[in-house]
Each structure stands twice: as C-alpha cells, then as structure tokens.
Amino acid sequence: MDVILFALFAFIAVAAAINLVVQTHPISSALSLIGVMGSLAALYLLLGGEFIAAAQLVVYAGAIMVLFVFVIMLLNAGTEKKKTIKNSYARFFGIPLLTAFLGLIAFIIQAMIPPGDGVVFGKFTGGGPGEVGIKLFTSYLLPFEATSILILIAILGAIVLARKEIE
Amino acid sequence: MSSEFLVIALVKAALVAFVLMTTLAYLQWIERKVIAHIQLRVGPRRVGPHGLLQPLADVVKLLTKEDMIPSHVNKFFFLLAPFMAVFFALISISVIPFGPEIDIGGIRTYMQLSDLNIGVLFILALSSMGVYGVALAGWSSNNKYALLGGLRSSAQMISYELPLALALVAPLLIMNTLSLREIVDYQAGYYFGIIPRWAIFLGPFPQVVAFIVFMIAAFAETNRVPFDLPEAENELVAGFHTEYSSMKFAAFFMAEYANMITVSCMAVLLFLGGWHPLWSPSFGSNFLPTALFLFAGAISLYHGLNPARKLDKYTLPATAVIFFIIGVSFLIPVVNTILIPLFWFAGKVFLILFLFIWVRGSLPRFRYDQLMKFAWTVMFPVAMANLLITGLLVALTNK
Numbered sequence: 001m002d003v004i005l006f007a008l009f010a011f012i013a014v015a016a017a018i019n020l021v022v023q024t025h026p027i028s029s030a031l032s033l034i035g036v037m038g039s040l041a042a043l044y045l046l047l048g049g050e051f052i053a054a055a056q057l058v059v060y061a062g063a064i065m066v067l068f069v070f071v072i073m074l075l076n077a078g079t080e081k082k083k084t085i086k087n088s089y090a091r092f093f094g095i096p097l098l099t100a101f102l103g104l105i106a107f108i109i110q111a112m113i114p115p116g117d118g119v120v121f122g123k124f125t126g127g128g129p130g131e132v133g134i135k136l137f138t139s140y141l142l143p144f145e146a147t148s149i150l151i152l153i154a155i156l157g158a159i160v161l162a163r164k165e166i167e
Numbered sequence: 168m169s170s171e172f173l174v175i176a177l178v179k180a181a182l183v184a185f186v187l188m189t190t191l192a193y194l195q196w197i198e199r200k201v202i203a204h205i206q207l208r209v210g211p212r213r214v215g216p217h218g219l220l221q222p223l224a225d226v227v228k229l230l231t232k233e234d235m236i237p238s239h240v241n242k243f244f245f246l247l248a249p250f251m252a253v254f255f256a257l258i259s260i261s262v263i264p265f266g267p268e269i270d271i272g273g274i275r276t277y278m279q280l281s282d283l284n285i286g287v288l289f290i291l292a293l294s295s296m297g298v299y300g301v302a303l304a305g306w307s308s309n310n311k312y313a314l315l316g317g318l319r320s321s322a323q324m325i326s327y328e329l330p331l332a333l334a335l336v337a338p339l340l341i342m343n344t345l346s347l348r349e350i351v352d353y354q355a356g357y358y359f360g361i362i363p364r365w366a367i368f369l370g371p372f373p374q375v376v377a378f379i380v381f382m383i384a385a386f387a388e389t390n391r392v393p394f395d396l397p398e399a400e401n402e403l404v405a406g407f408h409t410e411y412s413s414m415k416f417a418a419f420f421m422a423e424y425a426n427m428i429t430v431s432c433m434a435v436l437l438f439l440g441g442w443h444p445l446w447s448p449s450f451g452s453n454f455l456p457t458a459l460f461l462f463a464g465a466i467s468l469y470h471g472l473n474p475a476r477k478l479d480k481y482t483l484p485a486t487a488v489i490f491f492i493i494g495v496s497f498l499i500p501v502v503n504t505i506l507i508p509l510f511w512f513a514g515k516v517f518l519i520l521f522l523f524i525w526v527r528g529s530l531p532r533f534r535y536d537q538l539m540k541f542a543w544t545v546m547f548p549v550a551m552a553n554l555l556i557t558g559l560l561v562a563l564t565n566k
Binding site for chain 1 (some may be wrong): 244257283284285288289291292295298299302303305306314317318321322324325328344
C-alpha cells in the first residue's frame, strides 16, 4: 500500500514538474508547481513527518503560491511564445542525452551514500512541532533571526522600488 | 483487525458524508427561513410542509439547468475551479471529531473519521488551498467583474488568514497540542464544579478576545456578509461566479456552506469545549436534551389540540410524537452515550451557524478599503497582543 502510494505521488510530482517547464502560460506553470508541492507533502506524510507535510502545504502551497497566482492574475501576464528548436541534433539527441546524464548523476550519488537501512515508510518520528520549535529557538536562533531581517529588507526594498515618486 | 477496521471506517465515512450533505442542503433552507423572518417575510413555503422539500427542488432545478460554458473562457481552469473549491471545502470534515470514544457492542471507535495529530494545521492548510478555487474561477472566466471578484477574494483571504491563525495559536499555546481530539479533552471538567473549562473561560488567560477575533476572521475567510466583497452584487454583478451556471454554480454554493460548517466546528472545538456540556452531568446536564424535546413536543401537542388551521389536527400531534420519541431516545443507556455528546456538539455548531445567518440578516457590507484597513490595523494587532499576553502567562505559570 505504502509503495503504491509512494509510486503514485512520486509520479505526480515528476509529471507536474515536467509540466511546469513545458507549459507556456504562467498560471498553468504556477498550478503545476502547486501540484509538485502537494505531492511532496503527501510523500512527507507517507514517511511519517506529519508536521513537515502540513507546513509544506500551509507555507508553500497555501501562502507563497497564492501570492504568485495573485501577482500573475493582477499583472495579467500573457502566454510566452514557444521557441521551436531548429537544430536537428538537439531535437533528436536532447532527451536521450539528458536522461543518460541524469542517470549518471543518480548513479554517482547512490555510490557516494554509505549503505544504510534505507527508508522505511512511517518510521520517521522526529520533526514534530515541539522539536522543530526548540531547534529553531536554540541551535538555529541566529540564522532564524537573520532570515527574518533579510525578509524585512526585501519587503522594504520592494516597497521603495514599487512606490511612485510623489513630486 | 484489518477488515473490521475497514468496515468501520467505511460506515463512518458514509454516515459523515450523508449527514454533511444533508446539513449543507438544509443549511440553505434554514438561512432562507431565518433571513425571511428577520425581514418579516415567511420564506420558502410552497414545496412540502414549511418548504422543507425546497433544497430537493433546488437541486433538481440546478441539475436540469443548461450547463453553459461561455466561449471566451479558459476552459480547463474554468472547469477545474469549482471542483477545487468544493474538494478543499468538503475534505476538512474528515479530521473533525464529533464526540468521544464510543463502545457499541464491544467495538470501540472514535466519533471521528481520522485523528490526525496535526488536525488544526491540516484544516488551516485546506482552508488556504480553498483560495485557489475562487481565484481561478475569477481569472479563467475572462470577465472583468469575475477577475475583480477573484482578486479581491485572494487578497482578503490572505489578509484575514493572519489574524485567524494568530487567534488560533493562543489557545493552542495553553493546551500544548495540535490534535483536535486532545484539544477537546483538555477542555473537559469544570472550575469550582460550575464554570466549564472551555478555552473562552480557560486559565491562565481566558481566550475571549481570541474567540472574537477568530469569529470575525472566519466571516471574512468564508466570504460572508459583512465581508462578502468578492461577490458584491451591486458593484461586481456576482463576483467570481458570474459566468457559472447549473451544477458548477452549485459547487461554489456548496463550498461556501461547507466552509461555514468547518469554521463553526473549529470554533466549537477550539473555544467552546467541543462536546462537553455547559454544566456538569452531576447537575443533570444529561437530561437537558430530553427536557427540551419533551417541551417542544408538548407545545406542538397543545397547538394540535387547539388547531388554528384545518390540517393542524393531524400534523401537529404527529410532530409531537416524533419529538417525544427523540426525547425519550436520549434516556436509553447505550444510545445516549452517542446522542448526548452529539447533541451538545451539534447544538453549539448550530448556534454559531445561526450567528452567521443572523449577521447576514442585520449588517450591511463593508467597503473594500475599510475591510483591508480593519484587517491590518485592528485585527492583527489585537490578535498579536492577545498572543503575547497568553504566551507570557503560560510561560510564567508552566514551570
């Protein structure tokens, strides 16, 4: 059952990710990205990281992507023109070469990782809200605060750039 | 174990789905009736006694209407949007507990579909995903009014999600859990034997302010009056669902009512003690449902014996008998372990739903700038201050 669900959501994640690149309309791409995030959340859930799955949905799919979609709709961005590839070499050898390249990288990474017990579904018990909170406010306090200041600077910058000059 | 678990899960899912769908249909009937009475009208009366079959007639009407897809819409997203809206609205009922653990003939089960230990976050996640349905509907309709409605709705829901979440965090800090079942269990018991330990009375800091902020934000999250700017009909025709007809229109309607029910359940579970009665069973709170139904039966029996209209002779005594049967069934030993918690839970949820309808019948709509200003300059600071005070008191008392 776990394996079937894993295969299903992994397939959705990869398919949505490919769709994200292939689609020409920004809204379609944004929605595909939501699909990727949703299926990633499902994968976290399968592993047992319930809080991380919920955080993924609330923060990425629920908050950030809503803003993306909002901005795309507000600016009414149109479809981008598709560039047809003229080079016949690229057309015929592109996908097989890319697959081979990715396979090679996957093989190297797998060889580098020391053999362990592997992943067991539902066995991940850490990562609850309490543990994440304690880590965030003890070991990672400085990076956490630095990030929030960085975000504040980004917001201020956006406002300064977007504000119309008042004569 | 596995097959038994499967059967129980299926039965529970079927029951919950049936009750939810019926409540959705009849909530609309209740809303029309209550608003009619607020405005000194009678409301639906033609289809069935007191218009009780009106929801059925509405469904038939919506199903048989022509399902139009305007030629200028973005077809894929136009069809996807109502589906998304209704999906994310209906699915959150699956983590809501309706009562304690029950025991029917040796089979022990929770009155809940699944006890997620991040239940609160799950519902928040689904409610934030619900924005997509409305936003996409507005955008894909390719219509300026629909687009404005969709944009308004996303901006409004993003803004009000903040005070909503901050208001939720304060009671969660006191209870120290995210599981809806544990949240309700924490609110069991009574101070001095009289005052219930519901979150709105709970020490060290009663969450009355959080409850009020939560309710106001909930009105905005469900796009209800006085915050129904996304469908403000006098400026936007019908907002995001202008171009929708037939069942696709009905899907948005269903999503709105399902969201109302979810939000009311959340308010009851987090702030009003879930299925725990207002006063202790040792003071006889278990006999309240029986007394209420017997009283209602007595009234209709009295009017049946002194009929004002011709048919009252037959209909009112029949109603009285139904009320008596319901009232007595609260006294049967095994059955009442299910019925009494359900009575308190459903009673509180319906009180909050009534509040939603009451507000719709009494308040005018806000202006859009007022709505945004209210969210960021009033709701957000109040929720934040409440959270800070609660956090401080929890830190001081929990050593």
